[in-house]
Amino acid sequence: MSSSTPLLAVDDLSVVFHRRGSGETRAVDGVSFSLEEGRVTGLVGESGCGKSVTSLALMGLLPDRGVKVGGSAVMRLPDGEADLLRISQRRMRDLRGSQLAMIFQDPLSSLNPVVPIGLQVTEILKRHRGLRGNAARKEAADLLYRVGIPDPTRRLNEYPHQLSGGMRQRALIAMAVACRPRLMIADEPTTALDVTIQAQILELLKDLVTEEGTALLMITHDLGVVAGLCDDINVLYAGRAVETAPRRPLFADPTHPYTVGLLGSIPRLDAPRGESLTPVRGSVNDNIAWTDGCAFAPRCDHYTMDCLQGPPPLVEVGDGNGGGHVHRCVNPIGHADVVDREVLESPAVVGDDEEERG
Amino acid sequence: MLRFIVRRLLQLIPTLGGLSILLFVWLQRLPGGPEYALLPDDATAEQRAMLRRSLGLDEPVMVQYLAFLRRIVQGDLGTSLQTGRPVLDEFFLRFPATFELAVTAMLIAVTIGLPLGYLAARRRGTALDFAAVGGSLLGICTPVFFLAFILKVVFAERLGLFPSAFRLSPGISRTDITGFVVLDGMMTREWDVVWDAVAHLALPGLALASIPLAVITRMTRASVLEVMGEDYVRTANAKGLHRGTVRTRHVLRNALLPVVTAVGLLAGSLFAGAVLTESVFAFPGIGSFVYIATQERDYPVLTGFILLIATMYVLINLLVDISYSLLDPRVRAQ
Numbered sequence: 001m002s003s004s005t006p007l008l009a010v011d012d013l014s015v016v017f018h019r020r021g022s023g024e025t026r027a028v029d030g031v032s033f034s035l036e037e038g039r040v041t042g043l044v045g046e047s048g049c050g051k052s053v054t055s056l057a058l059m060g061l062l063p064d065r066g067v068k069v070g071g072s073a074v075m076r077l078p079d080g081e082a083d084l085l086r087i088s089q090r091r092m093r094d095l096r097g098s099q100l101a102m103i104f105q106d107p108l109s110s111l112n113p114v115v116p117i118g119l120q121v122t123e124i125l126k127r128h129r130g131l132r133g134n135a136a137r138k139e140a141a142d143l144l145y146r147v148g149i150p151d152p153t154r155r156l157n158e159y160p161h162q163l164s165g166g167m168r169q170r171a172l173i174a175m176a177v178a179c180r181p182r183l184m185i186a187d188e189p190t191t192a193l194d195v196t197i198q199a200q201i202l203e204l205l206k207d208l209v210t211e212e213g214t215a216l217l218m219i220t221h222d223l224g225v226v227a228g229l230c231d232d233i234n235v236l237y238a239g240r241a242v243e244t245a246p247r248r249p250l251f252a253d254p255t256h257p258y259t260v261g262l263l264g265s266i267p268r269l270d271a272p273r274g275e276s277l278t279p280v281r282g283s284v285n286d287n288i289a290w291t292d293g294c295a296f297a298p299r300c301d302h303y304t305m306d307c308l309q310g311p312p313p314l315v316e317v318g319d320g321n322g323g324g325h326v327h328r329c330v331n332p333i334g335h336a337d338v339v340d341r342e343v344l345e346s347p348a349v350v351g352d353d354e355e356e357r358g
Numbered sequence: 359m360l361r362f363i364v365r366r367l368l369q370l371i372p373t374l375g376g377l378s379i380l381l382f383v384w385l386q387r388l389p390g391g392p393e394y395a396l397l398p399d400d401a402t403a404e405q406r407a408m409l410r411r412s413l414g415l416d417e418p419v420m421v422q423y424l425a426f427l428r429r430i431v432q433g434d435l436g437t438s439l440q441t442g443r444p445v446l447d448e449f450f451l452r453f454p455a456t457f458e459l460a461v462t463a464m465l466i467a468v469t470i471g472l473p474l475g476y477l478a479a480r481r482r483g484t485a486l487d488f489a490a491v492g493g494s495l496l497g498i499c500t501p502v503f504f505l506a507f508i509l510k511v512v513f514a515e516r517l518g519l520f521p522s523a524f525r526l527s528p529g530i531s532r533t534d535i536t537g538f539v540v541l542d543g544m545m546t547r548e549w550d551v552v553w554d555a556v557a558h559l560a561l562p563g564l565a566l567a568s569i570p571l572a573v574i575t576r577m578t579r580a581s582v583l584e585v586m587g588e589d590y591v592r593t594a595n596a597k598g599l600h601r602g603t604v605r606t607r608h609v610l611r612n613a614l615l616p617v618v619t620a621v622g623l624l625a626g627s628l629f630a631g632a633v634l635t636e637s638v639f640a641f642p643g644i645g646s647f648v649y650i651a652t653q654e655r656d657y658p659v660l661t662g663f664i665l666l667i668a669t670m671y672v673l674i675n676l677l678v679d680i681s682y683s684l685l686d687p688r689v690r691a692q
């Protein structure tokens with residue numbers, strides 16, 4: 001897509017939590033990216049890097065108190081543009097579920113245990129599309145069928161605990177797509193599911209993006225998911241994007257040492273038996289403030305004193321023809337021989353379409 | 359559902375059977391048996407022994423127990439030593455008064471406790487929240503008889519806002535149908551009777567409500583706070599549902615589940631609590647009767663009262679289980 005303005009342009013997003021007694025925590029610290037219709041954008045990083053907080057900030061689902069959100073997130077809407085971070089709560093409620101929707105990590109805890117699946121689907125149809133009674137039930141059954149739930153009419157009367165894990169996530173996806181939102185955020189949608197179901201869910205999301213032209217923001221720590229699904233990838237570290245690139249250049253020529261470390265830590269089937277995995281050493285807590293230098297420096301094998309001279313700027317990789325490949329590193333890795341072509345080529349989305357039966 | 363209820367009713371048998379053994383042992387072990395209560399202090403040992411024989415207290419323990427059990431099953435709780443009439447008749451006579459009082463107390467506790475706990479959770483950390491939490495702590499800590507006494511002195515005797523004793527004002531005439539004063543008054547449209555009865559119920563009802571009110575407020579608050587942090591509430595918000603829908607369908611419906619259990623347990627305890635409240639307000643219910651029975655060592659009445667409380671507990675718990683299975687589909691499935 002080469003339209004002049006993206007569907008959603010997130011610029012310099014920051015989220016700061018204030019906690020009485022323990023000062024402030026910068027969970028997201030100046031993240032910028034944009035989303036296009038029909039494309040999947042990945043936010044990748046380890047636990048605590050600010051992925052989920054970013055998505056909750058965009059949805060306006062952060063707590064009211066003790067949180068400060070900065071920057072802007074301008075979305076193209078049917079009636080003009082609006083900054084999601086500045087609009088009223090009432091307007092945000094109108095947009096949520098209709099223009100932007102979200103799929104969460106744990107499908108069991110994300111569904112109300114004492115409300116039938118049918119009502120949990122029809123309530124959103126009633127809210128945003130004004131459907132009631134039998135019309136709403138019929139549409140709900142159609143939605144469940146579309147996301148691959150067999151015998152949907154019967155399922156409408158069932159409760160979440162009567163569905164399998166995969167079915168629950170499908171039901172949540174049905175709710176998310178119920179009003180054909182132009183933007184969907186999926187926060188680790190496959191983490192709580194087993195591997196074969198993961199592949200089916202990813203396939204379903206991919207189809208929905210292709211058919212509906214929805215923009216999908218995929219939040220994950222799983223590089224296999226990224227390789228199979230995402231068109232553009234943002235690697236987050238300590239609340240900032242450290243490397244941004246389309247899928248191919250990112251996997252073929254990662255330049256930021258953190259990205260290289262993440263790729264290198266993927267377990268491989270062809271590795272010799274007994275060989276230990278190669279983690280990124282240290283933990284996400286071993287960082288320094290971005291204002292003092294590169295937050296990743298304490299864990300980086302390549303850092304020099306240059307890395308500690310203030311925040312590294314976001315620069316374009318190579319001769320400027322990187323095709324949108326940028327990174328935030330003063331000491332990048334020129335040629336990464338950890339290139340994991342296996343991951344890139346691997347059929348992370350399995351073609352096997354065998355339906356699970358709940 | 360019917361099978362569930364029948365199964366629960368069958369479970370009553372071992373529960374009450376166990377209780378009957380406990381009761382029996384308790385009666386056997388108590389010092390100062392009925393022969394001391396019934397006979398004057400200067401009675402001879404021979405006279406006491408004669409009375410024991412006539413009451414069957416010299417039989418072997420097993421025989422006594424079986425006789426005791428047989429009488430209970432036949433609904434014969436013995437004869438009150440105070441009045442000389444069957445205990446069951448005395449209870450039936452006074453049950454409506456105590457039941458009305460207990461219902462009043464529960465109504466007060468639920469209608470104030472639920473909204474208060476909910477609002478305290480919604481406005482966590484505000485003055486309202488502190489007042490609700492602090493007030494409920496006070497409610498739990500204050501002994502019921504003390505609170506009853508204070509209420510009586512202040513609102514009945516000093517301010518004269520409410521009557522200080524009995525179920526109805528003297529001289530008021532009413533038609534008796536069921537024994538439930540408020541209910542009868544409504545059925546016969548004798549509104550002055552209803553009003554008078556409600557005024558008499560207000561203070562003892564409030565005193566008896568203090569502990570259930572405090573517990574319900576705290577439980578509702580804690581439960582609502584917990585549910586507001588649940589993932590499915592976030593999902594409901596992510597769907598853009600109206601606030602009211604999120605609050606009722608997604609927050610309250612889940613938050614009330616543990617409160618229902620608490621209400622059941624508290625309702626069972628009201629009959630025991632009524633002993634003190636009724637005696638302070640000279641309220642002519644089972645509680646006042648039992649209060650006197652304790653002083654008179656009226657063992658048949660005490661035994662009957664314990665059995666009555668136990669049966670109420672078990673029946674109320676059955677009701678709670680049934681309503682729980684209607685409210686929570688996860689329980690229904692099991």
